[in-house]
Amino acid sequence: MNNKKYIICGKFFDGVNEELKENIKIIVEDERIIAVGSDLECPMNAEVIDLSHLTVTPGLIDAHVHFDFIGPTAFSTYAINETDEMKTLNILYCAQKSLEGGFTTVRLVGTGLNSYGAIDMKNAIDKKRFMASRLIVSPHFLGTTGSHGDFSAFASSNPVLSDKIEDSYLTMGNGVDFFKKAVRKEVKYGADFIKIMATGGFASPNDAPDDMQLDNDELRAIIETAKQLHVPVTAHAYTSELIDNLINMGITGVEHGSLIKESTAKLMEEKGVYLVATFMPYEEVVNLDEEKLALKHKPFREKLEKFGEQLRETRKLLVDCIINSNMTIGYGTDIVAVYDNFDCWREFKAWRDNGIPALKTLKAATSVNAKIVERPEIGSLEVGKIADIVGWSRDILNDSEAISACDFVMKEGVVCKR
Numbered sequence: 001m002n003n004k005k006y007i008i009c010g011k012f013f014d015g016v017n018e019e020l021k022e023n024i025k026i027i028v029e030d031e032r033i034i035a036v037g038s039d040l041e042c043p044m045n046a047e048v049i050d051l052s053h054l055t056v057t058p059g060l061i062d063a064h065v066h067f068d069f070i071g072p073t074a075f076s077t078y079a080i081n082e083t084d085e086m087k088t089l090n091i092l093y094c095a096q097k098s099l100e101g102g103f104t105t106v107r108l109v110g111t112g113l114n115s116y117g118a119i120d121m122k123n124a125i126d127k128k129r130f131m132a133s134r135l136i137v138s139p140h141f142l143g144t145t146g147s148h149g150d151f152s153a154f155a156s157s158n159p160v161l162s163d164k165i166e167d168s169y170l171t172m173g174n175g176v177d178f179f180k181k182a183v184r185k186e187v188k189y190g191a192d193f194i195k196i197m198a199t200g201g202f203a204s205p206n207d208a209p210d211d212m213q214l215d216n217d218e219l220r221a222i223i224e225t226a227k228q229l230h231v232p233v234t235a236h237a238y239t240s241e242l243i244d245n246l247i248n249m250g251i252t253g254v255e256h257g258s259l260i261k262e263s264t265a266k267l268m269e270e271k272g273v274y275l276v277a278t279f280m281p282y283e284e285v286v287n288l289d290e291e292k293l294a295l296k297h298k299p300f301r302e303k304l305e306k307f308g309e310q311l312r313e314t315r316k317l318l319v320d321c322i323i324n325s326n327m328t329i330g331y332g333t334d335i336v337a338v339y340d341n342f343d344c345w346r347e348f349k350a351w352r353d354n355g356i357p358a359l360k361t362l363k364a365a366t367s368v369n370a371k372i373v374e375r376p377e378i379g380s381l382e383v384g385k386i387a388d389i390v391g392w393s394r395d396i397l398n399d400s401e402a403i404s405a406c407d408f409v410m411k412e413g414v415v416c417k418r
């Protein structure tokens with residue numbers, strides 16, 4: 001049976017070369033791209049998809065999302081108040097929304113579930129039972145008592161309750177043996193990667209972004225066990241002190257890095273350790289937006305203000321690294337407040353507002369992120385790749401909100417939105 005599609009592109013970005021081409025056609029057969037070029041004939045009986053009014057790009061990838069809750073104010077209550085079943089359904093809801101937004105793949109960097117619902121949802125989507133963004137999953141955060149990933153801290157005004165919740169968590173604990181087992185369990189049930197909460201955070205109640213929440217023995221146990229099982233590890237981490245340490249232990253990647261110094265950026269570049277920079281959660285303090293800052297809960301706000309100066313310094317450094325260095329810097333939104341967490345386009349605006357060129361931003365969200373999530377078959381529009389193809393009617397190059405509305409989505413050769 002002939003299942004070919006002939007796509008006529010308006011403008012065309014392949015995900016790799018930072019240029020917009022014109023007059024390009026793509027031929028898709030089943031779920032793969034079989035031809036890309038300017039002088040391609042339409043094959044016999046192929047379905048013609050005319051996107052000549054759109055800018056066509058690879059399906060975008062968001063490398064840092066939290067999809068197990070819904071809504072801009074749910075983060076500080078959902079982990080305590082919602083069941084795992086509801087959290088799993090929340091993932092589906094958000095992944096349907098993100099697909100409509102042109103993000104054909106998202107990476108869940110840990111969840112507040114106490115089960116493996118995120119893996120079930122990933123598998124259900126892969127089996128095409130639901131039309132939603134492809135999920136790359138770390139089912140849980142690995143962290144210590146009271147750490148950034150220990151959501152029982154949101155019930156810390158009631159220690160009896162809080163301790164009960166903490167004891168039920170599969171990957172919150174203390175000690176080398178605990179974490180070795182936690183890594184093995186995550187891998188046993190299908191984790192694509194391991195996510196560690198190596199340091200405190202901004203959005204959590206009783207910790208700070210420069211806290212060390214796992215000691216060296218625990219960190220080493222996690223990284224070495226994961227390495228033995230050939231599973232990558234990424235760490236939520238902010239400061240140079242900690243990140244230098246993680247790099248020397250052999251970590252694969254780092255999330256945020258929002259307080260690092262130049263020497264750490266250089267070390268990451270030299271060792272090939274990636275950074276998912278996540279500008280979104282710090283925008284209000286980096287670019288001074290009092291109104292939006294007021295929407296965040298009190299500890300989040302206070303910590304952002306306390307670290308404001310260093311956040312602004314490091315932001316300048318990271319923008320320079322994105323534009324001028326060979327560091328691998330990925331695109332990740334990390335929205336947990338103020339906006340809907342499936343608004344994956346917002347990081348595009350943040351990068352653009354910080355002076356990063358549009359196609360460099362989209363390259364981070366396509367071919368660079370494909371490398372970070374270790375899926376070489378996605379992230380670019382080339383022969384042999386999976387046909388994740390999206391289209392935009394607004395001016396990608398000059399409009400910082402151009403990707404807030406997606407006009408066409410194809411995932412694995414299937415048109416999901418037209």
Ligand SMILES: [Zn+2]
Nearest residue numbers: 064066109334
């Ligand atoms: Zn996060």
